Structure formats: structure tokens, C-alpha cells
Amino acid sequence: MIDFIRRLFSPKPNQPIVENATTAPLNESQIQSIISGATPRFDLQQLVAACGQSVGKQRELNEDSLLAITTTLAGNSGNTPFGLYIVADGMGGHQFGEVASNAAIRTVAGHVMRKFHPYLFNLKPEPLEESLQEIVLAAVTESQKVIQREAPGSGTTLTAALVLGQQMTIAHVGDSRACAIYNDGRIETLTRDHSLVKRLEELGHITPEEASNYPHRNVLYRALGQGEILEPDVFTIPFPSSGTLMICSDGLWGVVTETDLARIVREASSLPRACQGMVTAANTAGGPDNISVVLVQMTV
Amino acid sequence: MIRLRACLRANGALNRRAAQGACKDESRSVVNPVFAQYNHGRSVSLETQQINSSFDEGNNAPRRQLQAGVTLTQRYLIQEVIGVGGMGSVYRARDQHFPNVVKLVAVKEMINVAPDPAVRQTIIQNFEREANLLATLNHPSIPRIYDYFSQNDRSYLVLEFIHGKDLETIIAETDGFIAEEQAMLWGIQLCDVLQYLHSHKPDPIIFRDMKPSNVMINNNNDVILVDFGIAKKFQVGQKGTMIGTEGYSPPEQYRGEATQLADLYALGATLHHTLTRRDPRLEPPFSFNERPVRRINPAVSAELEAVINTALQYNPEDRYPSASELKEALFTAGRKTGMLSRMPTTSLPASAIKPIWSFACEDEIRGTPAFYQGSIYIGSYDNNLYALNAAxxxxxxxxxxxxxVVSRPAAYEGNIYFGSEDRRLHVVSARSGKVVWSYYADDPIRSSPRIAEGHVFFGADDQYLHAVNVTTGRLAWKFETTGAVRSTPFVAHELVYAGNEAGDLYAVDFRGDMKWRMNAKRAITSSPLVHGPMIYICSMDGTMYAIDAKNGWVVWRFRMGKGSIVSPAALDNMIFTGSADGFIYAVDAQNARELWRFRTEHQVSGSPAVSRDAVYCGSADGHLYCLEARTGRLRWKFATQAAITGAPLIYDDIVYIGSTDRRVYALLA
Incomplete structure (x- = not known):
């Protein structure tokens, strides 16, 4: 009896499967779907970026700021992709939240771009004295001073990615996020939130489920403009070459699930449409906070 | 103008917000527990001054400090006042007995102003006691005494001048908190010197005034205990006079009892102050446990906090019973948190490791061995390349x-390739040692050959990077640089990377064309390590660089105490290197954060090697160290008779290392 069942379900040996062995010509819709699915190819490696912003449905002010600069550095070692992408989220409970986020973006970008000015616009650039991490760290430290001077008492998050070639140097304070969205739908958060809830979660005091319902989810323990001691996270990692870099404020990541974010990127016909889709998704979910997002891809 | 506009906008926002009511915007706020205490800490230096000046009570006459330019006993030329102590000033002076070199000394002055002759006598006795006591001590954390003498109403003690700062100044000058591992290292060193003092024969010495301002940190980042003015030979059971700095001293010291345990309490208080920036002299006495370290500085580990809490217990019997136990507790905390940087080199018997075999050459071995088909190949200053049975x-x-022969041999298809001071790249049969071919450079070859893509790449002192066909020995190309190339090339990403003595790092493609160049401030003798997308390399400018291998951008720099010719090694996200400052370092590859450092007794010029979860590295102190890769904890060390300048080779759980004591050793990994 058992032998009979086993024989019934076991694959028959020596019987080749022939149905799909031949290649039929593709029809028009199959060709279109392959074309739209493939990322556009360029013979030189370059960055493509898009951004989206919204004040949201429940706020009257936009306290987020963002910046996206994309170009290439031409030089002896070929064309090096260069990009600077920043999202800053000003602190609502404080005065001048939008002043702080704006000052953070301008100061950090200003400092970094001044360092790279000779590379972009001079014929014979002198080699940089500092390392990329030192430049980014100095930019954040400078913006800390500027915010304390220009908008005392205010604060802002800052997540900045300086992309140079295939490496990116990230500076991060607060709870905006840099994420890698891979083509298989996986999302990897590259930064660590400097929020009380995340800290409690890291220490094992609360579970991720409890964290998502934690009443003080928006309490930060580190923010630009706050405190005399500022220790931004600065690190360098490879750019997610087979995926998309996303930098966004909590108005997006706190509202739209990772699954939806990955789906939006996958289904959008272009990066600007993906940004638009994300902003719409956050607003559809209630839009409780300002929404800012930058998406960046490396084409090969 | 911009600022004005920003303010206007800000005010506008504020007004709107005021109209809406503030509660609507409460969605995000910042907690900053550090901020309040930080300002608090700012007044510390002022308070300290007051406390210092209170020592001067009973003497209303203005103190006459020595002026710069005064010479004492025709020998010590006073340069400046470097401190004011209880009894007089401390000066920096130049010892003129050494006219050709600048030898600096510290001259501690004691002015005898007591009107009562008996008291005066006691003061002089105290002074001489300090001098004699110090003269008998021999510990790296205790300043050496050179001389003492008296002139009129003043007595002088001439001591080792310590280049560095006292810990109180360092705490005040540090932005934020001093790193936990740093405090831990200093704590361990302080335990070590207390252990030495407490085990002094015939009577233990109680330091009695442990506090940040009595702890000097020299330029080597080592602690030196200063101001032994009140250190007192301790006779058990005898009650001492009540001295000591309020805030750091334990309850029993206020009752006139000073024991070893008092020093340990004060060490705990010193660590508490170091980690929290909260000066205990400004706080209620014995209130440390009301302000645990982590409440003020959450970055500190729970393990270290627990150790400090125990050291600061009110009842002496609840504290660590000895300096060695406190030290052990600090080590344990450091191991648990993975922060431990350094182990005392005395913790393990160096003789416990026995070599499997050793082999003596006729002159120093400065190079690194290679393993090929059961044999070890190593060059020596005696001009020979040796082939030894690895077993x-x-x-x-x-x-x-x-x-x-100082380079590391390379093996390829039955042949051994190595360079020599005789300017030649020699290729010999691995089996017989018979010459196959040789290639002439114009100057000595100190760079080791690297074989890849059918070519052997190496540098020479003739300033060229050579690419030679691996089978025919014919030159494919040579690339001219601006200095001798002693760095060993690394081949990856279809590029050849090598440094030179002019401080350049080159990336050259397989046709011999330069792809990019990066410049360090001093020579790059170190060999590049390509690990993932990055190159890691050290320079004599005292920096380890992380460089984008594709385009030469410097991603980060890691500063060490002195120049380095060490070639880094990697394990996962950790980069290991060493420097002439005597340390072996582990650094986070992503952000250049120091994970740990291990102190050897001399320069580290040999490169580390990694096997499984251990780092093996030699030092000019003659030892080969085996350290746990994640923590820097010493597993074992092996003593050779002279400096180790080459890198170890680990194959099949056996470590092979050459030493300038002329021997090659094989040790169990």
C-alpha cells in the first residue's frame, strides 16, 4: 500500500520533461515587460537621484529640509560619480525648527562643497588635506555651532551621504534614516536612530512591537544644535550598487511600511515617480508629519 | 544680513506657533542629560584653585617664587613655575650638567616658614623622608629622583620632568567625556602602581592623596603618580594625621585611618570624576553612589560602573581588598565589554611557551618567512635564503x-622568488635551491615580490616598481616613482598598489600606467593591504590611511603616536596595525574608531598576521604577541633574544617567526 503511494508520487525516471525545452519567440507584451524591468544602462557609471517633499496633512509648517547634488568628477582615474544628499528634520517642540534644518543643510553642504570646489571647478586641484570622514565630521561640527548661534534652543536631525565613486560616507544624527532598498524587496537600514525608543530597544528593555507603540517615540537623545557634546555617527560603506539609496525623515519611514516602500520603488517607472509615490503613500496614511525623501541609484 | 533674515523668519514662526498654542508641536523633543552637568563642570578649575590656596593658611607672608633665569647650586637653571603645591612651588628647570643636550628636570621647592623650631625640624624631616622614600622606589609610574638639597629656608627635590598634563587638566580640556577604555587603561595602570606601593618592603606605602591633579599623563599616555609629599610609610595600627583631598578620600580617612583601602577608594573616586566630569569636591562627601556613573555618562558600560561602585562602598570591607583585585575587576569588565586594550605584560609567564623547533642563521633575520610545499623559506642578513623543513x-x-635578504620570499610553480641587498631578484628551485634566473635592479631590493597575472611585481631602491615575467624573467615594464620603493606591491582590482619613501602611494595598471597617486606627509614603507573596496596603509607620518582603492580618495585617517612602517592586516571589519609608539592597534574599518590598543615594551615595526580569531605581532622588545582579535587581550607571548622586525607566518596552526637574534622559531598557534 505504502509502496504503491510512494510509486505514485515519486518522479518517473528517464522521462525527460519537454514542454518548456524549446524557445518560443517572445510576444510584444513580454518584450515590453523585460525592457521596463531592466535598469537603464550607461557605459559610464553615474548617479541618478530624485527627491520628494510634502508638508503632510496635519502640519502647517514644513520643518524638513533636503538637498541633492549629483554630478561626476572628471579626472585621471576616469569619471568618478559624485553626489551629496542630505535630509534634515527640524525639531517641532523647539523654536525655529525649520531654521535649524535649513542651517544644517546649508552649512554641511557649504562646507563639503567648498572642499570639493577645486575638484569640480578648478583646472589643477590640490590634493585634499583631510580624509572624507574628517571633512564630513568638520561640516557637522560647523553646522552645530551655526545652529547654536543662529537659532539657539532649536534642533534638527541630519542624515547626509557623500557619494564618491562606489563608496559613500554617511554622517548621521537623530532619527532620519538612510536605507538601502535592494531589488529583491529587502530594506536595510544603514543608520541607527538616536531616539530614546531605539535605545530602549537596543538595550533589550522593550521589544520591537512595543517600540512601534511606545508613547515617546519621538524623543531623541542626540540632535544637531542640542548639547555641547555632539557625536555624529560617521562611517563609510559601499554604495548599494544593486539597489537604491533612500534618505528620508520619520514622516515617511514612521508611516509607510518597508514592504510598501520597496514595492513603490520596484513598481515605479522612474525615480521621481517613486519619490512621488512615497510621499503620496505617507499622506494617504494620514500624513501626520512633514515628509522628505531622496532616492539615489548608481547606474552601471 | 542672512542672519537677520533668519531671525525674522524664526520670529514669524514663533509667533505663529504662539498663536496656535505650543502644545501642538510637542511631538518631538530632545533629552540631554549631559548638558546640565556639563556647565556645572565648567567651574571646577576655579574651585580647585581655591582648594589649593587653602593649603597656604598659616602663612600670610607672600611667597617669593624663584624667577626664571635663577640657577640653583650652579646646576639647575629655573625656567618657569609649573605648579604651586602646599609647601612651595614646582619649577621646570634645565640641568646644566648636560650642556650639549636639553635635559629638563622638575624642581620641587619647600619653603620652611614655620616659626616654631620643632615644627621646622619636622618639615625638614618630612621633606627628607619624601626624598629618601622616592629614591628607593622603582616603577614606571613613579617619577625618578635625581637630587635633593637645602638652601637657607628652602629645600629642593630634583625629579624627573614629566612631559604631559595632569589628569584634572585633561578632564577640563576634553570636550565631552573621556572615553571609557581610556579611563579603564589609566585605572589599570594606577592599580599597578598602587599594588607596587602597597607591597613595598619593609612597610607598605600608602599614597593617601590619589586624585586627578596628582596623576600625570605623559606623552606616551602612561600615568605617573606625582606629589609624594604626604605619602607615608605605613605602620599597621598607627593612626596617621588627617590629610588627603576632600571628596576623593574615604570615610575612614576622615577619622584619621589611612590604609591601602583608602587609596583604592580614592582611585575609584578619581575614575568616577574622570568618567563623569563631576568634581567630588563640589559634591556632598561619599555621595558617589547617589550619582552613578552611567546616569551622568550613559556611554559607560554597566560592567565598569559596577567596579567603580564597589571601589566606592562606604564600608571598607565591602570594597576590593587589594589593588590587584581592583585591577583584575577592571580587566574583567574590559574583557566583558570588549574594550580592553592592554594587559599587563606580567600577567602571563613568558616562559610558558616552548617552540616546536628553532633554527639559527649566521646573522639577523629581519624578514618574514614563506611556506611552500612543506618547507619554510626565509632570508637572513647573512646573505642566505634558507629552506627548512616546516615540521x-x-x-x-x-x-x-x-x-x-630582508624581503619575504614568494613561491610560484616550484620556484622561490626573493630580492636581496645585492640588487638582484633571485629565482631558485624550491626543491634544490638551484638558480633558475635572476633579474638586476639598479639598487638593493627590500620590497617583497608579489606574483600575479603571470608577472612578479616588486619595488627597489632604484625608485622603480618593476614588473617582470614570472617564467622568463624578462622585464615587462618598470614604473618610475619619486623615491625608493620598499613597500611590497599589492595586486587587486586589476591594479598594482605600492608606496615609496617619498610618501606616495601609487595605483598602476597592468600596462604600467599610473591610475592615481595619493600623498602622505612622510615615507610609506608599509605595504598596502587591499580589503574589500579599500586600501589600508601606514606612513612614517604616524597615520594609518583608508583609501578608496578605485580612485585614491582618502576615506579616513587614524593617528598613532609615532610613525609606522607596519603593513596592516584585516579580520572582518577590524584592521590591525602597529607603530613606533609601541602599540598594536585594532581599528574599525568603517569609521576609524580605535577598538583596542595593546602596549608592547618597544617599537612595533613588524607587521601583524591574523589567524582565526587571533592577531600575532612581533615587537622590537623581542616578543611575539598573540592577542585576541576582538578584545586585544593577551593570550600568550613568546620571548626571543632580540628585536622582531618581520611578520609572523601562520600555517596549519603553527606560527613561524624570525628574530634579529638570528633564529627562526616555530610555535604552536
Missing amino acids: DGEFQWKYATDGG
Whole structure:
């Protein structure tokens, strides 16, 4: 009896499967779907970026700021992709939240771009004295001073990615996020939130489920403009070459699930449409906070 | 103008917000527990001054400090006042007995102003006691005494001048908190010196005034205990006079009892102050446990906090009973948190490791061995390349060149490739040691050959990077640089990377064309390590660089105490290197954060090697160290008779290392 069942379900040996062995010509819709699915190819490696912003449905002010600069550095070692992408989220409970986020973006970008000015616009650039991490760290430290001077008492998050070639140097304070969205739908958060809830979660005091319902989810323990001691996270990692870099404020990541974010990127016909889709998704979910997002891809 | 506009906008926002009511915007706020205490800490230096000046009570006459330019006993030329103590000033002076070199000394002055002759006598006795006591002590954390003498109403003690700062100044000058591992290291060193003092024969010495301002940190980042003015030979059971700095001293010291335990309490208080920036002199006494370290500085580990809490217990019997136990507790905390940087080199018997075999050459071995088909190949300053049986060290053959061999041999298809001071790249049969071919450079070859893509790449002192066909020995190309190339090339990403003595790092493609160049401030003798997308390399400018291998951008720099010719090694996200400052370092590859450092007794010029979860590295102190890769904890060390300048080779759980004591050793990994 058992032998009979086993024989019934076991694959028959020596019987080749022939149905799909031949290649039929593709029809028009199959060709279109392959074309739209493939990322556009360029013979030189370059960055493509898009951004989206919204004040949201429940706020009257936009306290987020963002910046996206994309170009290439031409030089002896070929064309090096260069990009600077920043999202800053000003602190609502404080005065001048939008002043702080704006000052953070301008100061950090200003400092970094001044360092790279000779590379972009001079014929014979002198080699940089500092390392990329030192430049980014100095930019954040400078913006800390500027915010304390220009908008005392205010604060802002800052997540900045300086992309140079295939490496990116990230500076991060607060709870905006840099994420890698891979083509298989996986999302990897590259930064660590400097929020009380995340800290409690890291220490094992609360579970991720409890964290998502934690009443003080928006309490930060580190923010630009706050405190005399500022220790931004600065690190360098490879750019997610087979995926998309996303930098966004909590108005997006706190509202739209990772699954939806990955789906939006996958289904959008272009990066600007993906940004638009994300902003719409956050607003559809209630839009409780300002929404800012930058998406960046490396084409090969 | 911009600022004005920003303010206007800000005010506008504020007004709107005021109209809406503030509660609507409460969605995000910042907690900053540090901020309040930080300002608090700012007044510390002022308070300290007051406390210092209170020591001067009973003497209303203005103190006459020595002026710069005064010479004492025709020998010590006073340069400046470097401190004011209880009894007088401390000066920096130049010892003129050494006219050709600048030898600096510290001259501690004691002014005898007591009107009562008996008291005056006691003061002089105290002074001489300090001098004699110090003269008998011999510990790296205790300043050496050179001389003492008296002139009129003043007595002088001439001591080792310490280049550095006292811990109180360092705490005040540090932005934020001093790193936990740093405090831990200093704490361990302080335990070590207290352990030494407490075990002094015939009577233990109680320091009695442990506090940040009595702890100097020299330029080597080592602690030196200063101001032994009140250190007192301790006779058990005898009640001492009540001295000591309020805030750091334990309850029993206020009752006139000073024991070893008092020093340990004060050490706990010193660590508490170091980690929290909260000066205990400004706080209620014995209130440390009301302000645990982590409440003020959450970055500190719970393990270290627990150790400090125990050291600061109110009842002496609840504290660590001895300096060695406190030290052990600090080590344990450091191990648990993975922060431990350094182990005392005395913690393990160096003789416990016995070599499997050793083999003696006729001159120093400065290079690194290679393993190929059961044999070890290593060059020596005696001009020979040796082939030894890897299992038992049995001599197989040697091949004589006309110069010392300092490079690491490379093996390829039955042949051994190595450079020599005789300017030649020699290629000999691995089996017989017979010459296959040789290639002439114009100057000595100190760079080791690297074989890839059918070519052997190496540098020479003739300033060229050479690419030679691996089978025919014919030159494919040579790339001219601006200095001698002693760095060993690394081949990856279809590029050849090498440094030179002019401080350049080159990336050259397989046609010999330069792809990019990066410049360090001093020579790059170190060999590049390509690990993932990055190159890691050290320079004599005292920096380890992380460089984008594709385009030469410097991603980060890691500063060490002195120049380095060490070639880094990697394990996962950790980069290991060493420097002439005597340390072996582990650094986070992503952000250049120091994970740990291990102190050897001399320069580290040999490169580390990694096997499984251990780092093996030699030092000019003659030891080969085996350290746990994640923590820097010492597993074992092996003493050779002279400096180790080469890198160890680990193959099949056996470590092979050459030493300038002329021997090759094989040790169990």
C-alpha cells in the first residue's frame, strides 16, 4: 500500500520533461515587460537621484529640509560619480525648527562643497588635506555651532551621504534614516536612530512591537544644535550598487511600511515617480508629519 | 544680513506657533542629560584653585617664587613655575650638567616658614623622608629622583620632568567625556602602581592623596603618580594625621585611618570624576553612589560602573581588598565589554611557551618567512635564503646571495622568488635551491615580490616598481616613482598598489600606467593591504590611511603616536596595525574608531598576521604577541633574544617567526 503511494508520487525516471525545452519567440507584451524591468544602462557609471517633499496633512509648517547634488568628477582615474544628499528634520517642540534644518543643510553642504570646489571647478586641484570622514565630521561640527548661534534652543536631525565613486560616507544624527532598498524587496537600514525608543530597544528593555507603540517615540537623545557634546555617527560603506539609496525623515519611514516602500520603488517607472509615490503613500496614511525623501541609484 | 533674515523668519514662526498654542508641536523633543552637568563642570578649575590656596593658611607672608633665569647650586637653571603645591612651588628647570643636550628636570621647592623650631625640624624631616622614600622606589609610574638639597629656608627635590598634563587638566580640556577604555587603561595602570606601593618592603606605602591633579599623563599616555609629599610609610595600627583631598578620600580617612583601602577608594573616586566630569569636591562627601556613573555618562558600560561602585562602598570591607583585585575587576569588565586594550605584560609567564623547533642563521633575520610545499623559506642578513623543513626545522639547503635578504620570499610553480641587498631578484628551485634566473635592479631590493597575472611585481631602491615575467624573467615594464620603493606591491582590482619613501602611494595598471597617486606627509614603507573596496596603509607620518582603492580618495585617517612602517592586516571589519609608539592597534574599518590598543615594551615595526580569531605581532622588545582579535587581550607571548622586525607566518596552526637574534622559531598557534 505504502509502496504503491510512494510509486505514485515519486518522479518517473528517464522521462525527460519537454514542454518548456524549446524557445518560443517572445510576444510584444513580454518584450515590453523585460525592457521596463531592466535598469537603464550607461557605459559610464553615474548617479541618478530624485527627491520628494510634502508638508503632510496635519502640519502647517514644513520643518524638513533636503538637498541633492549629483554630478561626476572628471579626472585621471576616469569619471568618478559624485553626489551629496542630505535630509534634515527640524525639531517641532523647539523654536525655529525649520531654521535649524535649513542651517544644517546649508552649512554641511557649504562646507563639503567648498572642499570639493577645486575638484569640480578648478583646472589643477590640490590634493585634499583631510580624509572624507574628517571633512564630513568638520561640516557637522560647523553646522552645530551655526545652529547654536543662529537659532539657539532649536534642533534638527541630519542624515547626509557623500557619494564618491562606489563608496559613500554617511554622517548621521537623530532619527532620519538612510536605507538601502535592494531589488529583491529587502530594506536595510544603514543608520541607527538616536531616539530614546531605539535605545530602549537596543538595550533589550522593550521589544520591537512595543517600540512601534511606545508613547515617546519621538524623543531623541542626540540632535544637531542640542548639547555641547555632539557625536555624529560617521562611517563609510559601499554604495548599494544593486539597489537604491533612500534618505528620508520619520514622516515617511514612521508611516509607510518597508514592504510598501520597496514595492513603490520596484513598481515605479522612474525615480521621481517613486519619490512621488512615497510621499503620496505617507499622506494617504494620514500624513501626520512633514515628509522628505531622496532616492539615489548608481547606474552601471 | 542672512542672519537677520533668519531671525525674522524664526520670529514669524514663533509667533505663529504662539498663536496656535505650543502644545501642538510637542511631538518631538530632545533629552540631554549631559548638558546640565556639563556647565556645572565648567567651574571646577576655579574651585580647585581655591582648594589649593587653602593649603597656604598659616602663612600670610607672600611667597617669593624663584624667577626664571635663577640657577640653583650652579646646576639647575629655573625656567618657569609649573605648579604651586602646599609647601612651595614646582619649577621646570634645565640641568646644566648636560650642556650639549636639553635635559629638563622638575624642581620641587619647600619653603620652611614655620616659626616654631620643632615644627621646622619636622618639615625638614618630612621633606627628607619624601626624598629618601622616592629614591628607593622603582616603577614606571613613579617619577625618578635625581637630587635633593637645602638652601637657607628652602629645600629642593630634583625629579624627573614629566612631559604631559595632569589628569584634572585633561578632564577640563576634553570636550565631552573621556572615553571609557581610556579611563579603564589609566585605572589599570594606577592599580599597578598602587599594588607596587602597597607591597613595598619593609612597610607598605600608602599614597593617601590619589586624585586627578596628582596623576600625570605623559606623552606616551602612561600615568605617573606625582606629589609624594604626604605619602607615608605605613605602620599597621598607627593612626596617621588627617590629610588627603576632600571628596576623593574615604570615610575612614576622615577619622584619621589611612590604609591601602583608602587609596583604592580614592582611585575609584578619581575614575568616577574622570568618567563623569563631576568634581567630588563640589559634591556632598561619599555621595558617589547617589550619582552613578552611567546616569551622568550613559556611554559607560554597566560592567565598569559596577567596579567603580564597589571601589566606592562606604564600608571598607565591602570594597576590593587589594589593588590587584581592583585591577583584575577592571580587566574583567574590559574583557566583558570588549574594550580592553592592554594587559599587563606580567600577567602571563613568558616562559610558558616552548617552540616546536628553532633554527639559527649566521646573522639577523629581519624578514618574514614563506611556506611552500612543506618547507619554510626565509632570508637572513647573512646573505642566505634558507629552506627548512616546516615540521621539524631541519635544514634543507641555503642559497647565497651577495647581500642581506630582508624581503619575504614568494613561491610560484616550484620556484622561490626573493630580492636581496645585492640588487638582484633571485629565482631558485624550491626543491634544490638551484638558480633558475635572476633579474638586476639598479639598487638593493627590500620590497617583497608579489606574483600575479603571470608577472612578479616588486619595488627597489632604484625608485622603480618593476614588473617582470614570472617564467622568463624578462622585464615587462618598470614604473618610475619619486623615491625608493620598499613597500611590497599589492595586486587587486586589476591594479598594482605600492608606496615609496617619498610618501606616495601609487595605483598602476597592468600596462604600467599610473591610475592615481595619493600623498602622505612622510615615507610609506608599509605595504598596502587591499580589503574589500579599500586600501589600508601606514606612513612614517604616524597615520594609518583608508583609501578608496578605485580612485585614491582618502576615506579616513587614524593617528598613532609615532610613525609606522607596519603593513596592516584585516579580520572582518577590524584592521590591525602597529607603530613606533609601541602599540598594536585594532581599528574599525568603517569609521576609524580605535577598538583596542595593546602596549608592547618597544617599537612595533613588524607587521601583524591574523589567524582565526587571533592577531600575532612581533615587537622590537623581542616578543611575539598573540592577542585576541576582538578584545586585544593577551593570550600568550613568546620571548626571543632580540628585536622582531618581520611578520609572523601562520600555517596549519603553527606560527613561524624570525628574530634579529638570528633564529627562526616555530610555535604552536
